[in-house]
Amino acid sequence: MHLVEVLDKKEEINFLETARVIYKYDDNWVCPLNDDIRGIFDRRRNEKFLNGDARRWVLKDDNDRPIGRIAAFVDNAYAASYDQPTGGIGFFECIEDQEAAQILFDTARQWLAQKGMEAMDGPINFGANDAYWGLLVDGFTPHAFRTPYHRHYYRRLFEGYGFKSYYHQYAFHLDINNHFPQRFWKIAEWISKKPEYEVKYFRFKDQDRFINDFVEIYNSTWPSFKEDFVPIDAEMVRKLLQDVRPVLVEEFNLFGYHKGRPIAFYVNLPDLNQIIRDFKGRLHAFNLMRFFYRVKFTKRINRLRSVIYGIAPKYRRSGIDAAIFWHLREALKKHPHYQQIELTWVGDFNPGMLNMWHRFNASRAKEYITYRYLFDRTRPFERYPIPKNNSRPRGKGERINRRLQ
Numbered sequence: 548m549h550l551v552e553v554l555d556k557k558e559e560i561n562f563l564e565t566a567r568v569i570y571k572y573d574d575n576w577v578c579p580l581n582d583d584i585r586g587i588f589d590r591r592r593n594e595k596f597l598n599g600d601a602r603r604w605v606l607k608d609d610n611d612r613p614i615g616r617i618a619a620f621v622d623n624a625y626a627a628s629y630d631q632p633t634g635g636i637g638f639f640e641c642i643e644d645q646e647a648a649q650i651l652f653d654t655a656r657q658w659l660a661q662k663g664m665e666a667m668d669g670p671i672n673f674g675a676n677d678a679y680w681g682l683l684v685d686g687f688t689p690h691a692f693r694t695p696y697h698r699h700y701y702r703r704l705f706e707g708y709g710f711k712s713y714y715h716q717y718a719f720h721l722d723i724n725n726h727f728p729q730r731f732w733k734i735a736e737w738i739s740k741k742p743e744y745e746v747k748y749f750r751f752k753d754q755d756r757f758i759n760d761f762v763e764i765y766n767s768t769w770p771s772f773k774e775d776f777v778p779i780d781a782e783m784v785r786k787l788l789q790d791v792r793p794v795l796v797e798e799f800n801l802f803g804y805h806k807g808r809p810i811a812f813y814v815n816l817p818d819l820n821q822i823i824r825d826f827k828g829r830l831h832a833f834n835l836m837r838f839f840y841r842v843k844f845t846k847r848i849n850r851l852r853s854v855i856y857g858i859a860p861k862y863r864r865s866g867i868d869a870a871i872f873w874h875l876r877e878a879l880k881k882h883p884h885y886q887q888i889e890l891t892w893v894g895d896f897n898p899g900m901l902n903m904w905h906r907f908n909a910s911r912a913k914e915y916i917t918y919r920y921l922f923d924r925t926r927p928f929e930r931y932p933i934p935k936n937n938s939r940p941r942g943k944g945e946r947i948n949r950r951l952q
Contacts, residue, residue: 548606548607548608548609548614548646548647548650549606549607550604550605550606550607550650550651550654551604551605551606551607552602552603552604553588553602553603553604553605558603558605559585559603561605561607561613561616562603562605562613562616562638563581563584563585563828564613565605565613565614565615565616565640566578566579566616566640567827567828568612568613568614569640569641569642569698570696570698573698575687575688575689575690575696576690576696577689577690577692577696577820577823577824578823578824578826578827578828579679579693579828580823580826580828580829580830581828581829581830582830583693584638584828587601587672587673587674588601588603588618588673593673593674594783595620595622595673595674598622598623598624599620599621599622599623599624599625599673600620600621600662601618601619601620601621601673602618602619602620602658603616603617603618603638604616604617604618604651604654604655606641606647606650606651614641614642614644614647615639615640615641615642615647615648615650615651616638616639616640616641616651617636617637617638617639617651617652617654617655618636618637618638618639618655618673619634619635619636619654619655619656619658619659619667620634620635620636620637620673621634621635621659621662621664622634622635622673624777625777626663626664628776628777629666631665631666631921631923631926632663632664632665632666633664633665633666633667633668633919634659634662634664634666634667634668635667635668635669635671635672635673636652636655636659636667636669636670636671637669637670637671637672637673637679638670638679639651639669639670639701641701641704643698643700643704645703645704645707645708648704648705648707648708649708652708652920655667656920656922660922664922665921665922666919666920666921666922667919667920667922668713668917668918668919668920669682669705669710669917669918669920670682670695670697670917670918671917675787677693677854677855677891678693678694679693679694679695680695680716680892680915680917681695681716681892681915681916681917682695682697682701682702682705682915682916682917682918683695683696683697683701683913683914683915684702684914684915684916685913685914686718686912686914687699688912688913689820690820690913691818691820691850691852691889692816692818692819692820692823692852693852694718694852694889694892694913695915702916705916705918706918708920709920709924710918710919710920711918711919711920711928712916712917712918712930713916713917713918713919713930713931714894714895714896714916714917714930714931715894715895715914715915715916716892716893716894716895716914716915716916716917717892717893717895717901717911717913717914717915718889718890718891718892718893718911718912718913718914718915719889719890719893719904719909719910719911719912720887720888720889720890720909720910720912721887721888721889721890721904721907721908721909721910722886722887722910723876723879723885723886723887723888724886725908727872727907727908728906728908731869731872731906731907732869732873734866734869734870735866735869735870735872735873736873737866738865738866738867738869738870739870739873743805743806744803744804744805744865744867744870745803745804745805745807746801746802746803746804746867746870746871746873746874747801747802747804748797748798748800748801748874748878749795749797749798749800749801749802750797751792751797754785754788757802758781758784758785758788760802760809760812761784761802761809761812762779762781762784763809764802764809764810764811764812764857764858764859765778765779765812765857766778766779767859767860768857768858768859768860769857791816793839793842794816794817794819794842795816796815796817796882798878798881799815799816799851799875799878799879800812800813800814800815801813801871801874801875803858803862803867803870803871805862805867810858810859810861810862810865810867811857811858811859811862811867811868811871812855812856812857813853813855813856813871813875814853814854814855814856815851815852815853815854815875815888816851816852816854817842817848817850817851817852818848818850818851818852818889819848821847821848821849821850822838822841822842822845822847822848823838826838846884848884848885849884849885849886849887850885850886850887850888850889851885851887851888851889852888852889852891853888853889853890853891854891855891856890856891856900863899868903872907889912890904890907890909892913892915894917894931895931895933896931896932896933898933
């Protein structure tokens, strides 16, 4: 076995090809779009390079065939949010061989140490945590667009190297045809009669206002349970919005208000994995035509992917969540081919949100782990903390919490 750093077009192709080798016979895996992965490591397209750096490597066998890969990255804002400077690894793929995995992990760790890091988290993304974040350890079924999918033995490779669980993440499926609890709709009806509360559908014609509302809600909400919180700005959101504009359905994205002040948002996108499976990651001219035809003129997509959901802390018990889902249900009636929503992952550090998904009668579909590896092996390991002001889960959520101890 030998390792090659990705420094040219040839090795970049090998980096992409490695995943297709690993998942060649796995029908549940959908190859990510090549350009999407390339963009993460393009200094011109990923603003994380303004305050960080990244490297990629491909592991090859004695016949020069790719059998593994890994990326390592330093996001200085992320690194500085912990007691020990912490980097990241991601896009890990590997044959079922602990020695091969060790070569990949060692290489990433050594590069990160040279950059001044004292720990590494993974697998994570050199970008937003709504994409390619966490190791899939349960729920090996077809995955949604930009969500992680891994081989079942990867957990052994990570833990065999010495990674420890930093936090668990859960994704839920919500069957649109299932009945919500009657009490839920009574709350929605009650909120709808209160003139101080309002729910609005996103509209491109008013995108500047909605972008600013999103930023206000996000920056006031996430610090309450995310110790490594990094604020976002309007330009960042505007860029993300332009990236998804071709496939975004306005009425599937909602904002809640109290006396005109933004207090909640819910962002959903069609699950593009349902129409790109046969693209094998390639979005050349012919596939691009097929892509837009399938989006605009077919009903092959029947699942939404919930990308992000947030409620300002003061309003988490206001019932605005019920009002937002009532409006989403009305929007979905116009698009009856949508049958399911994959709800955005929730960390075990956010039991309040876990409670909410259980109130919706959502079923837990997938489990991920974000691992941490401390370079100083004598240093005490601490899991991601649950904020004191966050309510503990009840019911099914309570059982989940006990399982993680």
